Structure formats: structure tokens, C-alpha cells
Amino acid sequence: MISMPRFVALVEVWLKEGLVDAEGKSVKEALNDMGYSVINVRVGKVYRIEIEAESKERAEYLIDEICRRLLANPVKDRYKFSVHEA
Amino acid sequence: MISMPRFVALVEVWLKEGLVDAEGKSVKEALNDMGYSVINVRVGKVYRIEIEAESKERAEYLIDEICRRLLANPVKDRYKFSVHEA
Structure with a gap:
């Protein structure tokens, strides 16, 4: 059994x-209260998979x-x- | 009053x-159950501020x-x- 290449996606x-x-x-609002001149904040999630x-193309598809x-x-x-080789 | 430059941080x-x-x-585990050959997953948060x-240096400091x-x-x-100009 041949192991497949590994990729890391962010x-x-x-x-x-x-x-x-x-x-x-x-x-x-918390940052403004703390004195920072912050105009806007958006929050998201990030996954490292x-x-x-x-292949890289197959990893991107998956x-x-x-x-x-x-x-x-x-x-x-x-x-x-983004996907890169592990 | 002069407005200051804006920067975007990720x-x-x-x-x-x-x-x-x-x-x-x-x-x-959910992805493995769905049939994907996933080795590891880590989850984080991402903020766009x-x-x-x-200056950019001051923005990085803040x-x-x-x-x-x-x-x-x-x-x-x-x-x-990372910080870049808005």
C-alpha cells in the first residue's frame, strides 16, 4: 500500500x-472602550486541515x-x- | 482635525x-465519517480589524x-x- 501525499489547507x-x-x-466596542481607534471588527473561523x-488539485477539490x-x-x-504540501 | 491613516489587520x-x-x-471525526482522509484538524479564530x-509600525504595535x-x-x-494599509 502506497501512502498518499499530505497537504495542509488553511x-x-x-x-x-x-x-x-x-x-x-x-x-x-470593547476596544473602543479601551481607547483604541478601531473602526470595524469582523470575526471568523479558521481551520487548519x-x-x-x-495531488494538490485533488486536495483543493476536496x-x-x-x-x-x-x-x-x-x-x-x-x-x-489555500492549500500547500505538508 | 486631520484624520489618521487606516490599516487592516488580520x-x-x-x-x-x-x-x-x-x-x-x-x-x-465528522470528516472521517464522511469518507475524507483527513489526518488532523485544528480550529482557530480570525479577526479582521x-x-x-x-503609521504601519504604530498599527502593528497596537x-x-x-x-x-x-x-x-x-x-x-x-x-x-499581518497589517496592511486599508
């Missing part, structure tokens, strides 16, 4: 621009599928990712 | 490597301070960030 998941980011708003795949199937809610989220 | 906050990332473990500052004072818990978290 995935960011953010609320879509039009939606109110309540956590970001709270962080902004190690995955086996035949990560995109994973985003759509599990990590991002298409109604409210947008996502972006 | 901050990632992750659990330190030695600590068990329960959410990452759950995501890994717009801030006013005199963002580092914000990480230490509010966004990252030094006992369990590590953070990294």
Missing part, C-alpha cells in the same frame, strides 16, 4: 458582508467540497482557502 | 500546539497589544497577524 469562514457580525461588534490526496458540505453555511457564510 | 488566534483542540477533533494609526490584552489568552493561545 480555510477561513466569515459571515457574508451584509450580515450583522454581533461578535465583531462586541469586540469593536491536514488531508491526504493524490477542501472546497468540505467547505460546502460541513464548514460553511451557504446562506450566511463565505469562505476562502 | 489576526489568527489558535490554541497552543500542546493543548487538545476538542472542536478540531470533532470536525476531523480596521484601525486608525499614525494590534500586538490588542492581541495580548483582549484577543488571545496567553495561557492557552498563540496568535499571529
Whole structure:
């Protein structure tokens, strides 16, 4: 059995621009109260995924599928990712 | 009154490597159950912060301070960030 190459993906998941980011708003207000001239804050999640795949192209295909199937809610989220060899 | 330049910082906050990332473990197991050859998953938070500052160097100083004072818990978290002009 030949082991497949490993890749590392970094995935960011953010609320879509039009939606109110309540956590970001709270962080902004806390920072303003602390004296920082912060204009806006948005909060997202980031996933570091190690995955086996035949090629980088296949890894990118799988990560995109994973985003759509599990990590991002298409109604409210947008996502972006990069993949590199482990 | 002269308005200050604006900068955008992207901050990632992750659990330190030695600590068990329960959410990452759950995501890994869900992906394995779905048939993906995922080896490891870690989950973090990402903040997009717009801030006013005199210079890029000053913005970097302020963002580092914000990480230490509010966004990252030094006992369990590590953070990294980049700053660019808005």
C-alpha cells in the first residue's frame, strides 16, 4: 500500500458582508472602550486541515467540497482557502 | 482635525500546539465519517480589524497589544497577524 501525499489547507469562514457580525461588534466596542481607534471588527473561523490526496488539485477539490458540505453555511457564510504540501 | 491613516489587520488566534483542540477533533471525526482522509484538524479564530494609526509600525504595535490584552489568552493561545494599509 502506497501512502498518499499530505497537504495542509488553511480555510477561513466569515459571515457574508451584509450580515450583522454581533461578535465583531462586541469586540469593536470593547476596544473602543479601551481607547483604541478601531473602526470595524469582523470575526471568523479558521481551520487548519491536514488531508491526504493524490495531488494538490485533488486536495483543493476536496477542501472546497468540505467547505460546502460541513464548514460553511451557504446562506450566511463565505469562505476562502489555500492549500500547500505538508 | 486631520484624520489618521487606516490599516487592516488580520489576526489568527489558535490554541497552543500542546493543548487538545476538542472542536478540531470533532470536525476531523465528522470528516472521517464522511469518507475524507483527513489526518488532523485544528480550529482557530480570525479577526479582521480596521484601525486608525499614525503609521504601519504604530498599527502593528497596537494590534500586538490588542492581541495580548483582549484577543488571545496567553495561557492557552498563540496568535499571529499581518497589517496592511486599508
